[in-house]
Amino acid sequence: MGNLVDAFIALRQELAVPAAMVAEIALRFQEEMIAGLRGQLSTLKMLPSFLAKPNGEEKGDFLAIDFGGTNVRIILVELSGQGRFSIKAARSFPLKDRQKGYDYTANTASGNELFDFIAANIEELADRHGRYSLGHTFSFPCRQTGLNQAILIIWTKEIKTQGVEGQDVGTLLQAALDQRQMTHVVAKAIINDTVGTLLAAAYSDRWADIGSICGTGHNTCYLEPCSPLTGKPMIINMESGNFDKIAVTEYDRLLDQASEKPGKQRLEKMSSGRYVGELVSIISSQYGKKGLLGTGFQQPAGLVPLGGEQVAALVADNTPGLTQVQEVIEGQWGASGSTLAERQAIREIAELVINRSARLVAATFLGVIRHIDPELQQRHTIAIDGSLYEKMPGYASRLKAALAENLAAKASLITVVLTKDGSGVGAAIAAAIADQ
Numbered sequence: 001m002g003n004l005v006d007a008f009i010a011l012r013q014e015l016a017v018p019a020a021m022v023a024e025i026a027l028r029f030q031e032e033m034i035a036g037l038r039g040q041l042s043t044l045k046m047l048p049s050f051l052a053k054p055n056g057e058e059k060g061d062f063l064a065i066d067f068g069g070t071n072v073r074i075i076l077v078e079l080s081g082q083g084r085f086s087i088k089a090a091r092s093f094p095l096k097d098r099q100k101g102y103d104y105t106a107n108t109a110s111g112n113e114l115f116d117f118i119a120a121n122i123e124e125l126a127d128r129h130g131r132y133s134l135g136h137t138f139s140f141p142c143r144q145t146g147l148n149q150a151i152l153i154i155w156t157k158e159i160k161t162q163g164v165e166g167q168d169v170g171t172l173l174q175a176a177l178d179q180r181q182m183t184h185v186v187a188k189a190i191i192n193d194t195v196g197t198l199l200a201a202a203y204s205d206r207w208a209d210i211g212s213i214c215g216t217g218h219n220t221c222y223l224e225p226c227s228p229l230t231g232k233p234m235i236i237n238m239e240s241g242n243f244d245k246i247a248v249t250e251y252d253r254l255l256d257q258a259s260e261k262p263g264k265q266r267l268e269k270m271s272s273g274r275y276v277g278e279l280v281s282i283i284s285s286q287y288g289k290k291g292l293l294g295t296g297f298q299q300p301a302g303l304v305p306l307g308g309e310q311v312a313a314l315v316a317d318n319t320p321g322l323t324q325v326q327e328v329i330e331g332q333w334g335a336s337g338s339t340l341a342e343r344q345a346i347r348e349i350a351e352l353v354i355n356r357s358a359r360l361v362a363a364t365f366l367g368v369i370r371h372i373d374p375e376l377q378q379r380h381t382i383a384i385d386g387s388l389y390e391k392m393p394g395y396a397s398r399l400k401a402a403l404a405e406n407l408a409a410k411a412s413l414i415t416v417v418l419t420k421d422g423s424g425v426g427a428a429i430a431a432a433i434a435d436q
């Protein structure tokens, strides 16, 4: 166990993001924002959304698609103005179902098949007697040339569907709607989920100017006061998951090398729900290989990646014998007969990974705040959606603590809110703005 103690001293240091590092990352993030806005080389894509903030007067019934991962949601939203809305109907469906024998996220499926499947599901919800304006939240990096044109730059979140990268997602959806003669559904706007989250928050909160997703994926958008495109305020989707001016560990390298797109989405791979469980597994696996953990953790093919919920169970375990940790490692890794010291080690690995994620994300928010309000003279609301922020024990408080540490006396100017359903409601607001 002596070795394990030493190994942890090193690991704590490797995964720590002390206050000085938070400040340093914020600065580098701000530099990347400026370079990206100027069209210079940057890891931040700084993509225009063609939207500013809503005025709160957007009203009516709208259809919204929320496509951000392996599940798609279609909702019918009624907007009543000033932040009021209600969801009148909703339909969720997976893009892959082993039992039913389909997987529209695999490289065996085409973009046409994928969007036809989505159109078929819209058809179930939108009856042909009505007429619907539709907003589409498509949560992947897209180069927009207008509110309703969005060319997918690259798939993220390990999606591999053929024939979508480099294509206009608006055209693909429209073709699928046309194919089914769904003239009663008119696609009006395509937005990123971060933009949807910001729109939904700004519908009722005039100070909201940053929107972020801390869920399966990670990304942030903000209201740029002076868009290089128009000289006016515009929401910019930074695709901040691709930011990479951060020191990585050997574990991050292993994860990256085994991923679908090595070298890309480095911050996302260090912080989002899709990857935190994988990092916990990789670190534990390496500890097994080095003999720091017992035979239960020594599997030739490595330990299977944990899901976000399992990581949450690890960090939430306060039982004296760490029985929740035991359940996870036995259930997922088959590591039976673990010692309490091993279970403590696994729990601490999970905590270190989660803490790093929250503090890295906070550092990027600080970079944005310093860009839009260098002297920090007014209030700002950061609207966040996503399972990691909402459900991971301690995540929100760690993130807020990192902000407060850095902002000191001015910390009260920043409010961080959970904005649920931003992708759906935000898409409806975008369609309403397009209708105006």
Ligand code: BGC
Pocket (backbone or CB within 6 Å): 068, 138, 139, 140, 141, 156, 157, 192, 193, 194, 213, 216, 217, 218, 219, 220, 239, 241, 268
């Ligand atoms: C995508 C972003 C998205 C984020 C959160 C990332 O993988 O590239 O466009 O906003 O996930 O869903």
